[in-house]
Structures are given as structure tokens and as C-alpha cells.
Amino acid sequence: AIYVITPTYARLVQKAELSRLSHTFLHVPRLHWLVVEDAAQPTPLVTDFLAASGLTYTHLHKLTPKDKKLQENDPSWLKPRGAEQRNEGLRWLREMGAAAEGKEATALEEAVVYFADDDNTYSLQLFEEMRYTHRVSVWPVGLVGGMKFESPVVQDGRVVRFHTGWRPNRPFPMDMAGFAVSLRLILSNPEACFDGDAQMGFLESSFLQHLVTMDDLEPKADLCTKVLVWHTRTEKPKMKREDALQRQGLGSDPDVEV
Amino acid sequence: AIYVITPTYARLVQKAELSRLSHTFLHVPRLHWLVVEDAAQPTPLVTDFLAASGLTYTHLHKLTPKDKKLQENDPSWLKPRGAEQRNEGLRWLREMGAAAEGKEATALEEAVVYFADDDNTYSLQLFEEMRYTHRVSVWPVGLVGGMKFESPVVQDGRVVRFHTGWRPNRPFPMDMAGFAVSLRLILSNPEACFDGDAQMGFLESSFLQHLVTMDDLEPKADLCTKVLVWHTRTEKPKMKREDALQRQGLGSDPDVEV
Numbered sequence: 001a002i003y004v005i006t007p008t009y010a011r012l013v014q015k016a017e018l019s020r021l022s023h024t025f026l027h028v029p030r031l032h033w034l035v036v037e038d039a040a041q042p043t044p045l046v047t048d049f050l051a052a053s054g055l056t057y058t059h060l061h062k063l064t065p066k067d068k069k070l071q072e073n074d075p076s077w078l079k080p081r082g083a084e085q086r087n088e089g090l091r092w093l094r095e096m097g098a099a100a101e102g103k104e105a106t107a108l109e110e111a112v113v114y115f116a117d118d119d120n121t122y123s124l125q126l127f128e129e130m131r132y133t134h135r136v137s138v139w140p141v142g143l144v145g146g147m148k149f150e151s152p153v154v155q156d157g158r159v160v161r162f163h164t165g166w167r168p169n170r171p172f173p174m175d176m177a178g179f180a181v182s183l184r185l186i187l188s189n190p191e192a193c194f195d196g197d198a199q200m201g202f203l204e205s206s207f208l209q210h211l212v213t214m215d216d217l218e219p220k221a222d223l224c225t226k227v228l229v230w231h232t233r234t235e236k237p238k239m240k241r242e243d244a245l246q247r248q249g250l251g252s253d254p255d256v257e258v
Numbered sequence: 259a260i261y262v263i264t265p266t267y268a269r270l271v272q273k274a275e276l277s278r279l280s281h282t283f284l285h286v287p288r289l290h291w292l293v294v295e296d297a298a299q300p301t302p303l304v305t306d307f308l309a310a311s312g313l314t315y316t317h318l319h320k321l322t323p324k325d326k327k328l329q330e331n332d333p334s335w336l337k338p339r340g341a342e343q344r345n346e347g348l349r350w351l352r353e354m355g356a357a358a359e360g361k362e363a364t365a366l367e368e369a370v371v372y373f374a375d376d377d378n379t380y381s382l383q384l385f386e387e388m389r390y391t392h393r394v395s396v397w398p399v400g401l402v403g404g405m406k407f408e409s410p411v412v413q414d415g416r417v418v419r420f421h422t423g424w425r426p427n428r429p430f431p432m433d434m435a436g437f438a439v440s441l442r443l444i445l446s447n448p449e450a451c452f453d454g455d456a457q458m459g460f461l462e463s464s465f466l467q468h469l470v471t472m473d474d475l476e477p478k479a480d481l482c483t484k485v486l487v488w489h490t491r492t493e494k495p496k497m498k499r500e501d502a503l504q505r506q507g508l509g510s511d512p513d514v515e516v
């Protein structure tokens with residue numbers, strides 16, 4: 001199975017993002033979606049959406065504490081987004097792993113964990129690439145870090161360095177979308193998690209450093225020569241007319257879910 | 259069948275957009291995708307993408323003439339986007355309609371045409387709503403026109419006006435994503451097409467005026483109370499680091515398709 005951990009938070013485009021993402025995941029066999037809301041309680045929107053999605057899922061929630069949350073006027077690099085939620089997904093996996101017995105426990109030996117943000121774009125091929133991951137598999141990510149793509153560089157079948165526009169000497173200069181980890185490795189390294197206080201660009205490293213070295217990385221996607229995932233971002237919709245109409249009491253019906 | 263006409267043009271996010279869109283369409287029974295490239299020739303990227311997509315499709319192309327094309331520094335409302343391509347789709351449908359005979363011609367009687375931009379987000383339910391369209395069916399569109407949603411307003415089962423933030427008295431103040439038309443109606447009104455010179459906000463009207471009046475509109479999506487499609491837009495990716503590296507000859511491999 002592939003366990004996909006997706007942090008998500010309430011905003012105007014949330015249901016749209018989750019909808020198209022679910023259409024992708026519905027094509028992937030044996031995918032278990034761990035949706036972790038950045039919220040104090042599960043919201044009705046996400047609850048109803050998941051129930052109708054047709055996917056196998058677990059609905060979790062974990063509010064980012066106020067002091068770790070990016071504020072409206074903070075620069076976007078100040079604090080990582082989604083760290084607490086990914087850790088909550090890891091916690092759930094470890095709890096499940098500890099409880100599993102017999103056949104169930106054997107099945108988990110083959111399982112893979114992937115961190116999929118709700119706004120990225122994923123090809124279907126990507127999931128077949130990651131399905132057989134011994135420890136940590138890696139591949140290029142399109143449209144990330146101010147680059148056409150970032151990627152591990154492979155020589156003689158091994159990752160020897162990274163193609164990136166910024167600080168190539170970080171331990172793992174890769175985006176979250178660029179790797180998958182075997183569940184076995186996660187269960188056998190219970191201390192591995194994301195450091196929400198990590199410096200910009202070091203969040204992925206804070207997790208992977210507990211698990212592997214560069215030598216261990218398993219290059220996928222034709223030895224890292226194919227872009228199978230894109231770090232797309234969705235524009236924040238303008239609400240200029242909505243705000244003007246609301247001031248006249250003529251805004252869009254708040255009972256209609258968007 | 260549902261004929262979906264999608265204008266598309268080359269840019270960094272094109273393959274990502276087409277990928278997630280195709281994942282949605284793959285869930286829709288009897289969908290025929292008319293992809294119309296804004297290009298002088300079919301591009302290898304779209305050609306290869308469609309061949310691998312698993313969808314039933316027709317690949318067309320129609321370059322927007324230079325004088326009708328929005329230029330880099332034009333304000334976005336100056337000229338409509340995708341009009342020439344949608345007309346090319348209509349031209350293809352009429353050619354096919356004229357050639358169809360017997361059983362094939364009978365099947366076309368039931369067909370529906372929908373204009374789906376490549377960057378919007380579509381629920382699966384939407385396609386079931388439009389599948390039975392007598393003349394023109396309509397529904398709300400989320401996140402469009404500076405509003406949470408725009409929508410036809412229904413009273414006693416009929417559309418009586420429109421909820422919109424701007425010029426509600428336009429003939430059809432609706433986004434392209436908010437209606438579907440029976441193929442029969444399109445074939446029997448050969449003059450109906452999109453006016454690429456229409457004023458901002460009048461492109462949809464320029465087409466629909468040939469086909470129906472407000473009275474004829476068939477409200478779908480629970481009498482226009484559900485948002486089943488979202489006018490999402492994707493951020494243009496920044497290429498700051500890519501440009502800097504390219505100046506040093508260290509840019510991303512141009513042979514890798516993104």
C-alpha cells in the first residue's frame with residue numbers, strides 16, 4: 001500500500017484542490033489517504049468531502065500552534081507549512097504499525113509513505129515509481145525553488161549530488177514531493193520527524209537525516225530524468241466584488257459551500 | 259456523449275494542468291476531449307501527452323492571430339482568451355455533424371458540448387448534471403469574477419436573473435464554465451460562435467445569444483444551489499534561480515520535458 005500524507009487548511013480553494021487531487025488518487029491502486037487538517041477540529045467541509053470521495057482514507061487534524069504559524073504579513077520563507085500535520089500522520093502510522101499483527105503486519109513491510117501537498121500536481125506514473133521503495137526513493141520535481149525542476153543527479157545508478165538553485169550542500173536539498181520512504185524504515189526509526197523550527201529549506205533534511213545518507217537514495221523516474229510531479233501553486237482568488245456586495249447585504253449565500 | 263472543448267497554450271504549467279485535468283476526465287463515461295492548441299502546429303508535448311492519456315480525444319490547433327492575442331503588458335481584460343480555439347472546436351463538431359449518418363447521427367442527437375478551460379477544477383458530479391441537456395443547461399461557478407461564486411438565480415424552476423458582481427444586465431452574465439449546450443442546438447445554428455472582439459465579459463453572451471433566451475435555460479446542480487466547478491487559476495512559476503543558473507551555463511537540462 002501507499003500511505004499518502006496530505007496537510008490541508010481552510011481557504012477558498014480548499015475544496016477545489018482536494019477535489020482534483022482526489023481524482024488523481026482514485027486512479028492509484030492500494031492508496032490510503034491520510035488527510036491531516038490544520039484545524040482544532042475536523043471541519044464539516046473536509047469530513048463530507050472525504051466521505052463522498054470514494055477513496056480509502058483516514059481523517060486526522062492537528063492545529064499548527066499560533067507561534068509556529070505563518071502570519072498574514074510574514075515572508076513565506078519564515079516558517080515551514082504543514083510540518084505539524086505531517087508529524088501527526090507519522091504518529092498515526094506508528095500507532096497503527098505498533099498495533100498490527102500477523103498478515104496485517106506483513107503487509108506493512110511492503111508499504112510506502114509519501115508526503116503530498118494538496119496543491120501540487122501528480123502524474124499517475126509517479127505512484128508506480130514509488131511503489132517499490134526499499135528505503136528512500138527519489139526523483140525530480142518540476143517548477144520548484146525558482147527552477148524548471150530540481151533533481152537528484154545520478155551517476156552509475158547512484159545519487160551523487162543535487163541539481164538545485166539554492167544551497168546544493170544542504171543534507172537533502174529536495175522538495176517534499178521528491179521522495180517516498182518505506183514504512184518499515186519509518187517504524188524502525190521512531191525519532192524521525194519534521195522539525196517545524198528548521199531553517200528555510202531544511203525541513204525535508206530534518207526528517208531524512210534520521211533515515212538515510214545520500215548513498216542510500218534509490219533513483220526513480222528513469223534515473224531521475226523524467227518530471228512526474230509538479231510543485232504547482234494556486235492563485236488566491238480575489239474577492240473584490242464579493243466584499244463590495246457583502247457591504248450592501250448582497251453577497252454570495254454563505255450557506256452554499258464553495 | 260459529452261464533447262469537451264479545451265483551449266490550451268504552451269507555458270511552464272501546461273503539462274501539469276493537462277495532467278490533472280485528464281485524471282478528472284478519465285472518470286467520466288463517454289467523454290470525447292477536443293483539445294485545441296493555441297499554436298501554428300500541434301506541439302510534441304501535447305501530442306505525446308494525449309497519446310498516453312488513455313482518453314478519447316481529438317487534437318486540433320488554431321493559432322490566435324497576433325492582433326487578437328493579449329500581449330505581455332496588456333491588462334488581462336483587454337482581449338478574451340481561447341475564443342479562436344473554441345470556435346475551431348465548434349467548426350470540427352459541425353464538420354463531424356454534417357458527415358454523420360444513420361446510428362452515428364442519432365447518437366449525436368443526445369450529445370452535449372462543454373467548454374472546459376485547462377486550469378479550472380471540475381467535480382465529477384458536474385458531468386452527470388450536464389449529460390441531459392435539452393438546449394442549454396446552467397449552474398453556479400465558484401471563485402470567479404471577484405466573487406465566491408456567480409450563479410443563475412432560480413425561481414419556480416426557472417432562471418430569472420443572475421447573481422454576479424458585475425453588470426448583471428449583460429445578456430448572459432455567466433462564465434464559460436457555467437453552461438453546456440446540446441450538440442443538436444449547435445448544429446442547427448451554424449452561425450453561433452464566439453466573438454473574439456467582444457467586450458470584456460461579453461464573450462459567453464456573444465455565443466449564447468444565437469441559441470437561447472434566459473427563459474430557455476435549464477438550471478442544474480440542485481436548482482443552481484451547488485458549486486460543482488471552480489474557476490481556479492494557477493500561479494505563474496518564478497524562474498529566478500533558473501535564469502541565474504542559465505547565465506552560468508548550469509540551467510536545467512532543456513531536454514527534460516516539464
Ligand SMILES: O=c1ccn([C@@H]2O[C@H](COP(=O)(O)OP(=O)(O)O)[C@@H](O)[C@H]2O)c(=O)[nH]1
Pocket residue numbers: 006007008009037038064070076081082085116117118119232233
Ligand atoms: O497554514 C497552513 C498552510 C499550508 N498548509 C498545508 O501545507 C502544505 C504546504 O503548504 P503550501 O502548499 O502553501 O506551501 P508551498 O506551496 O509554499 O510549498 C499544503 O498541503 C497546505 O495545504 C497547512 O496545513 N497550513
Ligand SMILES: O=c1ccn([C@@H]2O[C@H](COP(=O)(O)OP(=O)(O)O)[C@@H](O)[C@H]2O)c(=O)[nH]1
Pocket residue numbers: 264265266267295296322328334339340343374375376377490491
Ligand atoms: O494565449 C492564450 C491564453 C489562454 N488560452 C487558453 O484559454 C483558456 C482561458 O485562458 P485563462 O485560463 O488564462 O483565462 P482566465 O483564467 O483568465 O479566465 C485556457 O484554457 C487557456 O489555456 C489560450 O489558448 N491562449
Ligand SMILES: [Mn+2]
Pocket residue numbers: 117119120232233
Ligand atoms: Mn504548495
Ligand SMILES: [Mn+2]
Pocket residue numbers: 375377378490491
Ligand atoms: Mn483560467
